Every structure is written in C-alpha cells, then in structure tokens.
Amino acid sequence: MQVGEREPAPAPRNRWRPLAVAGVCVTATALVAAGSLRGENILNIQFHTFQDSRGVTVLEPIVDLDKDFTERSGLKVKFGVDAITGASDSCARCHADGANSQRTFVNVDYRRKIGDYKLDVGGQISRENFYAADTAMVSISRDLNKGNTTIAGGYSFSLNQPQLHPTQSVENQYAHDLFFSVTQTLTKNTILQLAYDYNRISGYQSSPFLRTRVNDIMVVGNTPDLRSRQAVVVRLRQALPGDTYLQADYRRYFDTWSLASNTFSLGVEHYFKPSLLVGFTYRWYGQTGADFYQPSYTGNPIYYTGDFRLQPFNSGTYTGHVVYTPAHRLLDLLPDKTAIDLQYDRYQASTQFASSMFTLGLRIPL
Secondary structure, eight states, X not given: OXXXXXXXXXXXXXXXXXXXXXXXXXXXXXXXXXXXXXXXXXXXXXXXXXXXXXXXXXXXXXXEEEEEXXXXXXXXXXXXXXXXXXXXXXXXXXXXXXXOEEEEEEEEEEEEEETTEEEEEEEEEEEETTEEEEEEXXXXXXXXXXXXXXXXXXXXXXXXXXXXTTSSOBOOEEEEEEEEEEEEEEETTEEXXXXXXXXXXXXXXXXXXXEEEETTXXXXXXXXXXXXXXXXXXXXXXXXXXXXXXXXXXXXXXXXXXXXXXXXXXXXXXXXXXXXXXXXXXXXXXXXXXXXXXXXXXXXXXXXXXXXXXXXXXXXXXXXXXEEOOSSOSTTTSOTTOEEEEEEEEEEETTSOEEEEEEEEEEEEO
C-alpha cells in the first residue's frame, strides 16, 4: 500500500478526481472533483469485501447519493460502515491476535456554479474504535479555452484524534492539504491532467498500536511531530479505435522524512457492446524508507517506529472490473439504465503482504 494509506481501498470510479494525499494513519482527505456539475441524479450502492494475508477481514457497505437541485447547484452525500475483524493495527499489548473494530463515516459535498466558476464545499466525519477524524474542505474550478482547459485548486483541514489505547488519553493531529490541477483536452481523443498536492501534518504521528524493538525491548514508537509531503501526478486518457480507452498515470511523492515513492499505472477499457464495459488496470508502486526506520534499534535513538508503512518496499495491484447496463429493467424493480458494477482487486507487496477485494455495486439513475 502507498505511504499514508490504510488497507488498499477500492479504486475511485471517477478517475479525474484531483490528487488527495492522506495523513499518516488517518482517513484520506476528501478533496472533491473539480469538474463540471454532473447534470445527473445517481444513487450508488456498493458492498466491498476485503481480506489480507494477516487474517484481517473488512466488510463495507457504502451508499452514495448525487443529486442536482438546479442547473447550477447540487449535493453529494456518502455514508459507509467498515466492519473490521482482526484489525491490522491492533494493540499487541491487549489484543495479540487482533481485535474487531468498526468505522462509520459520512461525507457531504455541496457544489454551486457561480458565473464561470464552480465551487465545492464539504466535509467528512469518521468515527472508529480509538480514533476520530473530522475534515472540512473547499475547492474551486474554472473552464477556459472554450471548455478545453480546466484549472482547479482547493484546501482541506483535518483534525484527527487517536486514543492511546489502553489508556483514555487522546492526542491531536492536524493536517492541511492544498492541491492544484490543470486538465487539458489535447485532441478530441486525448486528455492530459497535471496535478500538484502539498500536505502538512503536525502533532501526534506515532501509532499507539504498533511496537518496535529497542535494545531488545518492545516499545511503542516515537516519530517526529511534523511532516510535510508533496506529490506530482500526470494522468493521460486516450481514446483508441473500436470503443477502447487507454489510461496511464504517474505519481512522484516525497516528504521531509526522506521517504520517496513512484507509482505507475496502466489500464485499458473496452465496450464489447453498449451495455458491457470491461476493464483491466495494473499499478506498480515502490518507495524508499523513512530516514529513521530500522527493523530494530540499539543505543538511544531519538525516533523509532514499528510502522510497516515506513519501510522500503514495492507492490503491484491488479484490478479487473465489469460494468453491465441491461437493456431492460433489473427485476422490474429498478429504473431503466441501472448498471451493475463488479470489481476485483489483488494487491501483493514485497513484504509478503497480500490482499484481495471484491466489490459489487448498483448505479441507479434517479
């Protein structure tokens, strides 16, 4: 998984969302897409199942409602619940075999078109065992060059509060995130996007659940209380003959903990017929380790960590998905053009960690 990520998450359906860099061990910042107002009313219902080589199982239903009130305003609301069995970051002092957990989140985004500008304001509230996260965000975009160029920028702030289980003490972590992107239509078949993201995290950044070996004694880690992170992303979308579409992405990341990473992804989608879309994507990820990371420590180190996300590793993710839109109503209960979305993700890392995720979804026009 990428630095700052939790267990690998399902790939976003809207691949043109501006880049959002997540805080360390926190819920990812929700930066809203700086594209045109959707112009459609959609209800997405998805169910994710996740299991990894550590025996962690996650069951996650998500409901996502996207509603336009007028031609110039709309609202998007997302609600989800993670039921986690044998949490990966369980406290080894209390739950050596892992502990069941649950996370509930709600995300609200209000969008408004003001003149030539599109404004998004929203936030997310997330609660789980021993962890709380609250995020507020704002973004603005504008189309130029007869709609062939879109510039976008935004800011978000997150307050994250981990509880130092098994005590009742709570620490604070503050995350500020700025992004900027330019999306350019190069030809009628080619779109290019450049994005930059800056993220500054201050406050408590260790994990109270992970321990590391210092002079042969297992102790909770101690990491710096300030971290700045930057990422640059290039995305290319290319239409090919025969209802086929190519996707290519590159991401370069670096931070003040001397951790750097590269991500490459390549995907292809093909319409076998208007009602059937099939796609495949491969993503390769590789990172260096944080400058203070070691498998174990001796002497009197200032910083030390047992966080596996800060060690050097590389990984590959294979994703296959199918979107089927029947010509007739499903079960005579759902509206016309209701789509069935199936996706499978397989993640494998050089650390011998592996996971699988299966997603089943319905995309219901309202």
